[in-house]
Amino acid sequence: MTGPRPDPPRVIIIGGGFAGLAAAKALRKSRARILLIDRRNHHVFQPLLYQVATAALSPADIATSIRRILRRSTNTSIVLAEPSGIDLAARQVRFPDGIAISYDYLILAAGATHSYFGHDNWATLAPGLKTIEDATELRRRILLAFESAEYEGSDTARRAALTFAIIGGGPTGVELAGAIKEIAAQSIPRDFRFIDTTTTRVVLLEGADRLLTAFPSNLSDRAKHDLERMGVEVRLNARVTDISPDGIRIGDEFLSVRNVFWAAGVQASQLTRTLGVPLDPSGRVLANHDLSIPGHPEVLVAGDIAAIRSPDTNQPVPGVAPAAIQMGRYAGRALARELAALAWPTPDGKPGPIPRREPFIYNDKGTMATIGRAKAVAVIGQLHFGGFLAWLLWGCIHIAFLITFRNRFLVMFSWILNWFFFSRDARLITGPAQLRIERPLDQPRDRGEPMSVPHA
Amino acid sequence: MTGPRPDPPRVIIIGGGFAGLAAAKALRKSRARILLIDRRNHHVFQPLLYQVATAALSPADIATSIRRILRRSTNTSIVLAEPSGIDLAARQVRFPDGIAISYDYLILAAGATHSYFGHDNWATLAPGLKTIEDATELRRRILLAFESAEYEGSDTARRAALTFAIIGGGPTGVELAGAIKEIAAQSIPRDFRFIDTTTTRVVLLEGADRLLTAFPSNLSDRAKHDLERMGVEVRLNARVTDISPDGIRIGDEFLSVRNVFWAAGVQASQLTRTLGVPLDPSGRVLANHDLSIPGHPEVLVAGDIAAIRSPDTNQPVPGVAPAAIQMGRYAGRALARELAALAWPTPDGKPGPIPRREPFIYNDKGTMATIGRAKAVAVIGQLHFGGFLAWLLWGCIHIAFLITFRNRFLVMFSWILNWFFFSRDARLITGPAQLRIERPLDQPRDRGEPMSVPHA
Structure with missing residues (x-):
């Protein structure tokens, strides 16, 4: 005879991104009380966030309610909150209002945010792209740039309004630069009367000596070549030393630019700093091969918050969506096996043997980055390729x-509408949007003919 | 011999709603320099705004860039700005920063906003629904109400979080009440673990003795009956005397409610007060039968800003989209005829005869309001009907x-997904969303079984 079954263990998952959701799904049938904590009510498909920022997609096209996704995970409840810290010794997640929730197991998948390398005042001058709010703010700034250029009084001011600088030549920077150029050159030229939007300058700045440093160098060259053919100015070895509302400083040079976006650095969620365990310079947790925090087998990290190497290649696992999904699934499955052992005790009433955890091995199925219409680069195993085929594969x-x-x-x-009509029709400016009309509209500029489109 | 043609006249259209756009389209081929001014860059299809507020649609599904719509109107430029006043004597539109733009003709179609009947402090407590920003704010509040109810500590607080009051029983109030009830009863019950969202209380308050006062009384009764069958509490002759963060006061009664929405009063844009001409109590311009402002044939009003009667019926023209479109089109066509007379002078160099304006006659093709799934009411001529047929017609x-x-x-x-799956998947909470966790989560509530859904 066994006694009454004990309460099921409490599992807390922090983060509803790719890693957290994969973990929750792997635990769906486990006997556990699972609590998933996220500061937003929705999961965001981050790889397409730049398309929301560039008005090709609506936020809800790539974001889904976390409750909706985990509807059938009846062992999982969801809470919209932002933890302020984790107390590993007490096994508690703490919140700003003094509340603490205890856990038996913790999966920490709180993700990453921008890093301005100590220049936190750059955040408002050069916003980055991690959340839906970031994307609608970038969209607002991009669309407003053209609106203000239409009514600027001087050529200099108009030129600055029609110049975009993107700092960071990783996948997000490359995608954003290509998309902004496409908006300006293809989607909106006929919508303006006084400016020629095709003259818009898009400058992509990368500190290293090539774009897409995670890719083989032949694809970096290809991406640079493709972007330049689209009209994007690519500046390598360009380190930004200052950002002001009027422009950016690159060493001795000053670039007059009104629209600056940040795609350069990421750092792990601030939560990792409350753990009191060794972190890498980006704030990521230096985890064991089973994703656990050293000395705390009950705490696993997954996704962008984890700094680990795959033991087969001894290469760092990259901060990409497939790696986050694999880590989350690994963590969920590892816990599911242990929970099963606890839930089904041996005949003498003791828990079953806790299974040993195999090390996490990253299965790198390939990496891709899109550049523009029918242009992308892809690495799949030993295959490196670009162009239409890579772009089609990326889309699928x-x-x-x-x-x-x-x-x-x-x-x-x-995407189909965009392909045929270059349309980017989620062109909503929401939030503050009042312009000064600097152009003397009383002066007839057009002499009754269809208004001319002078070079701005 | 005629001399050089004079500059084409300057036409200013204020407002990119139904009326302003219809006017701009009617003037598309006119020899004129047209400037359309709106404080947003997008036209909003207001009749479906409540579906954005209730997460059925994304903002960009019902909002379109004004530039995109008027792309082919090459005589029309668009400016994103909010005028501060109109100087009828000087024929100028004024802006807050001291700039003024002169016009030869003005079409004033600036629309309406909420009226809190002198209680302006109610605006944040009971937001209304006129813009995309309003809709995403309502959506945030509706979704956040359920999130907070899930973690409320006391039954009283949970009950208040799960109570919605809608003030105003016109079409917007009826549609909003029905949609919120549908979310709670159909779309999300399985997404929550601690609360039973089907117990959500939706109270629709109307000051008059029936809903939808613009409709025949048999359809008002039908709407009330349909709403009550869906579980909405309809309170007639209910005048709200106070609104506070905890609830609303209706005469002597206090209703404890956390979520209050305003669908009661509208007033014309503040711009009308700068005209110095007679207005009706809602601030609308008492216009001539040709939509002109008395004494100013060069200024026409159209849409919600105009208070006129149709001369055939002597009935006031209602503030609905078809009326706005008809007025805008009438105003645009009237000006187009006059511009043509100016543009094609008689052989002796004088302008052609200015055509006389016929009075504006409102062609009432019918009125409809939707209540919920397969439930609507419609009036088409002498036909009054409701139910599935009215709903289908409304949708088409x-x-x-x-x-x-x-x-x-x-x-x-x-809508197809909603019909089959009750899905409302634009369920994004954007903007501030931090909750207090009041429920003692450390206490097991579920005993390892699928979590129970107690009556909240």
């Missing part, structure tokens, strides 16, 4: 990885 | 009136 894989049928359908529909 | 007409193919397709797709 991203559609396939979207969470719901609705998301897939809406994204595909928008 | 709204799809047809959307501006672009993209809008039509996206709305139809979302």
Whole structure:
């Protein structure tokens, strides 16, 4: 005879990104009380966030309610809150209002945020792209730049309004630069009367000596070549030393630019600093091969918050969506096995043997980055390629990885319209948007003919 | 011999709503320099705004860039700005920063906003629904209400969080009440673990003795009956005397409610007060039968800003989208005829005869309001009907009136998913969203079984 079954263990998952959701799904049938904590109510498909920022997609096309995704995980409740710290010794997650929740197991998948390398005042001058709010703010700034250029009084001011600088030549920077150039050159030229939006300058700045440093160098060259053919100015070895509302400083040079976006540095969630364990310079947790925090087998880290190497290649696991999904799934499955051992005790009433955890091995299925229309680069095993085929593959894989049928359908529909009509029709400016009219509108500029489109 | 043609006249259109756009389109081929001024860059299809507020549609599904809509109107430039006043004597539109733009003709179509009947402090306590920003704010509050209810500490607080009051029983109030009840009862019950969202209370308050006062009374009764069958509490002759963060006061009664929305009063844009001409109590311009301002044939008003009666019926023209479109089109066409007379002078060099303006006659094709799934009411001529047929007609007409193919397709797709799966998947909470966790989560509530859903 066994006694009454004990309460099921409490598992807390922090983060509803790719890693946290994969963990929750792997634990769906476990006997556990699972609490998933996120500061937003929605999961964001981050790889397509730049398309929201560039008005090709609506926020809800790539974001889905976390409750909706985990509807059938009846062992999981969800809470919209932002923890302030983790007390490893007390096994508690703490919140700003003094509340603490105890856990038996913790999966920490709180993700990453921008790093301005100590220049935190740059955040408002050069916003980055990690959340839906970031994306609608970038969209507002991009669209407002053209609106203000239309009514600027001087050529200099108009030129600054029509110049965009993107700092950081990783995938996000490359995608953003290509998309902004496409908006300016293809989507909106006929919508303006006084400016020629095709003269918009897009400058992509990278501190290293090539773009897409995570890719082989032949693809870096290809991306640079493709971007330059689209009209993007690529500046390598360009280190930004200052950002002001009027422009940016690159060493001795000053670039007059009104629109600056940040795609350069990331750092792990501030939560890692409350753990009191060794971190890497980006604030990521130096985890064991089983993703656990040294000395705390009950705490696993997954996704962008984890600094680990895959034991087969001894290479660092990159901060990309497939790696986050694999880590989350690994962590969820590892806990599921241990929970099963606890839930089904041996005949003498003791828990079953706790299974040994195998090390996490990253299965690198390939890496891709898109550059523009029919232009992308891809690495799949030993294959390196670019162009239309890479772009098509990129599109199919991203559609396939979207969470719901609705998301897939809406994204595909928008892409089809974009392909045929260059349309980017989620062109909403929300939030503050008042312009000064600097141009003397009383002066007839057009003499009754269809208004001319002078070079701005 | 005629001399050089004079500069084309300057036409200013204020407002990119239904009336302003219809006017701009009617003037598309006129020899004029047209300037359309709006404080937003997008046109909003207001009749479906409540569906954005209730997470059925994304903002960009029903909002379209004004530049995009008027792309082919090459005589029209667009400026994102909010005028501060109009100087009828000087024929100028004034802006807050001291700039003024002169016009030869003005079409004033600046629309309406909420009226809190002198209680302006109610605006943050009971937001209304006129803009995309309003809609995402309502959506945030509706979704956040359920999130907070899930973690409230006391039954009283949970009950207040799960109570919604809508003030005003016109079409917007009726539609909002029905949609919130549908979310709570159909879309999300399985997404929460601690609360039973089907117990959500939705109270619709109307000051008059029936809902939808613009409709025949048999349809008012039908709407009330349909709403009550859906579980909405309809309170007639209910005048709200106070609103506080904890609830609302209706005469002697206090209703404890955390979520209050305003669908009661509208007033014309503040711009009308700068005209110095007679206004009706809602601030609308008492216009001539040709929509002109008395004494100013060069200024026409159109849409919600105009208080006029149709001379055939002597009934006031209602503040609905079809009336705004008809007025805007009338104003645009009237000016187009006059501009043509100016542009094509008689052989002796004088302008052609200015055509006389016929009075504006409102062609009332019918009125409809939707209540919920397969429930609506419609008046078409002498026909009064409700139910599935009215609802289907309502849907078809709204799809047809959307501006672009993209809008039509996206709305139809979302409605199909909603019909089959009750899905409302634009469930994004953006903006501030931090909750206090009041529920003692350390206490096991579920005993390892799938979590129970107690009555909240």
